[in-house]
Amino acid sequence: MKSAPFKYMRPDTLEEALSVLVEHGEDVRVLAGGQSLGAMLNMRIVTPSILLDLNLLTELSWIEEVRGFLATAALVRQRDALDDATVREHIPLLAQALPHVGHYQTRNRGTLGGSVAHADPSAEIPLVLATLGGEVELRTARQIRRVKASQFFRSALVTAREPDELLTALYWPRRNPAQRSAFVEFAVREGDFAIVAVACTLDAGTLRIGFAGCGETPQIIERTGLVDLDAATIQTIAREASAGLACQSDLLGSSEYRRQLAAVLASKAMSALTRETVHA
Amino acid sequence: MLEIEAGEKTTIRFTLNGKPVQAQAESRMQLADLLRHVLKKYGTHVGCEHGICGACTVLVDGRAVRSCLMFAAQVEGASVVTVEGLSNATGGLSELQAAFRRHHALQCGFCTPGILASATQFLQDNNAPSEHEVRDMLSGHICRCTGYTGIVEAILMTAQKRGGA
Ligand code: FES
Ligand code: FES
Numbered sequence: 001m002k003s004a005p006f007k008y009m010r011p012d013t014l015e016e017a018l019s020v021l022v023e024h025g026e027d028v029r030v031l032a033g034g035q036s037l038g039a040m041l042n043m044r045i046v047t048p049s050i051l052l053d054l055n056l057l058t059e060l061s062w063i064e065e066v067r068g069f070l071a072t073a074a075l076v077r078q079r080d081a082l083d084d085a086t087v088r089e090h091i092p093l094l095a096q097a098l099p100h101v102g103h104y105q106t107r108n109r110g111t112l113g114g115s116v117a118h119a120d121p122s123a124e125i126p127l128v129l130a131t132l133g134g135e136v137e138l139r140t141a142r143q144i145r146r147v148k149a150s151q152f153f154r155s156a157l158v159t160a161r162e163p164d165e166l167l168t169a170l171y172w173p174r175r176n177p178a179q180r181s182a183f184v185e186f187a188v189r190e191g192d193f194a195i196v197a198v199a200c201t202l203d204a205g206t207l208r209i210g211f212a213g214c215g216e217t218p219q220i221i222e223r224t225g226l227v228d229l230d231a232a233t234i235q236t237i238a239r240e241a242s243a244g245l246a247c248q249s250d251l252l253g254s255s256e257y258r259r260q261l262a263a264v265l266a267s268k269a270m271s272a273l274t275r276e277t278v279h280a
Numbered sequence: 281m282l283e284i285e286a287g288e289k290t291t292i293r294f295t296l297n298g299k300p301v302q303a304q305a306e307s308r309m310q311l312a313d314l315l316r317h318v319l320k321k322y323g324t325h326v327g328c329e330h331g332i333c334g335a336c337t338v339l340v341d342g343r344a345v346r347s348c349l350m351f352a353a354q355v356e357g358a359s360v361v362t363v364e365g366l367s368n369a370t371g372g373l374s375e376l377q378a379a380f381r382r383h384h385a386l387q388c389g390f391c392t393p394g395i396l397a398s399a400t401q402f403l404q405d406n407n408a409p410s411e412h413e414v415r416d417m418l419s420g421h422i423c424r425c426t427g428y429t430g431i432v433e434a435i436l437m438t439a440q441k442r443g444g445a
Pocket of ligand 2: 385386387388389390391392422423424425426
């Protein structure tokens with residue numbers, strides 16, 4: 001199918017982009033990599049009157065260390081993040097998750113910011129941001145604010161972004177050298193939407209496990225004061241964590257199936273943590 | 281700032297298979313349709329129009345992308361390569377294309393132009409890929425005929441011939 005007609009606007013500067021949003025906010029869809037939005041437009045799931053194409057904004061494609069964070073501008077392509085040495089060093093969990101995001105061809109074009117702004121319930125990049133306790137930078141023509149991932153994702157495809165705001169950067173807490181991380185997911189075929197995805201970190205006895213694909217937004221559980229992550233502990237944590245999850249049913253699986261899968265994947269991820277050798 | 285009103289056409293200038301071209305496109309026109317319907321380059325195929333099948337994959341500035349998920353206006357100033365631009369200098373089959381033929385990597389050929397575009401970038405990125413890596417890259421393409429075995433072989437053999445693996 002073809003998209004319904006829209007007005008195409010392609011700003012040359014961030015300032016221009018923000019002024020379009022101030023003037024037309026509600027009628028605008030923002031186009032970054034377009035790997036989800038393009039399909040939604042073609043299928044006429046969305047029919048905006050204006051398509052605001054960010055792709056010329058070179059000011060939105062940097063990666064920088066900012067205090068305790070590695071910040072990535074909204075237009076950083078998934079492929080470029082995967083190839084980036086600072087991403088691998090400071091946010092290894094993201095580097096572990098990115099190969100699961102779409103396909104080789106869609107990662108060439110898809111962006112980190114676009115995926116977070118889109119907020120698909122099964123998406124890997126929002127899951128990693130939420131599991132790490134990262135933040136989202138939102139900008140209007142007049143102000144900049146930062147929202148914690150836990151407050152940004154509201155429900156399926158719904159976020160805290162206001163119509164006049166643009167998601168301009170993501171802030172990923174930098175891994176401290178002792179942190180270990182693991183990412184696992186199950187999908188019917190490689191590159192398909194994950195039925196359940198699990199991200200997990202262990203840092204000085206604090207374990208965080210994030211689940212995507214179960215409910216409308218990423219769900220995170222935390223356990224502190226862990227001394228030993230032995231097989232029995234892993235089983236108990238996986239069972240308790242999955243029991244507390246909101247799980248939905250759809251064509252791919254019932255809520256009971258998802259809960260079961262979440263427990264299996266969580267124990268896999270925790271076992272991977274105990275095997276992972278810490279690299280500098 | 282470029283603005284194209286709904287329903288209005290604008291002239292897009294870009295490089296197609298090494299030659300400068302210009303064409304008229306409406307704001308909502310997909311790159312795939314610009315290539316096929318306006319520029320009459322029918323080598324690029326269209327299956328699903330939502331990014332799943334991979335038939336429409338072309339190279340934009342060297343990267344394999346879905347031409348059904350890009351709008352025509354987005355290639356202004358870019359370099360686009362379709363299957364028509366992948367043959368060797370004398371217009372014969374390229375090394376990769378010859379390997380596809382030798383290994384029976386195509387039957388109906390519907391998926392082939394897209395796979396050739398992806399494989400072209402993939403072999404530049406990775407001159408000694410494993411079978412697993414090739415299959416992972418191919419997960420972005422649906423082939424209803426071959427069962428993929430010949431495609432995997434053709435790509436691996438091309439890498440080997442070029443002295444990678
Ligand atoms: S037609 Fe573009 S991916 Fe199927
Ligand atoms: S050769 Fe027919 S779809 Fe691949």
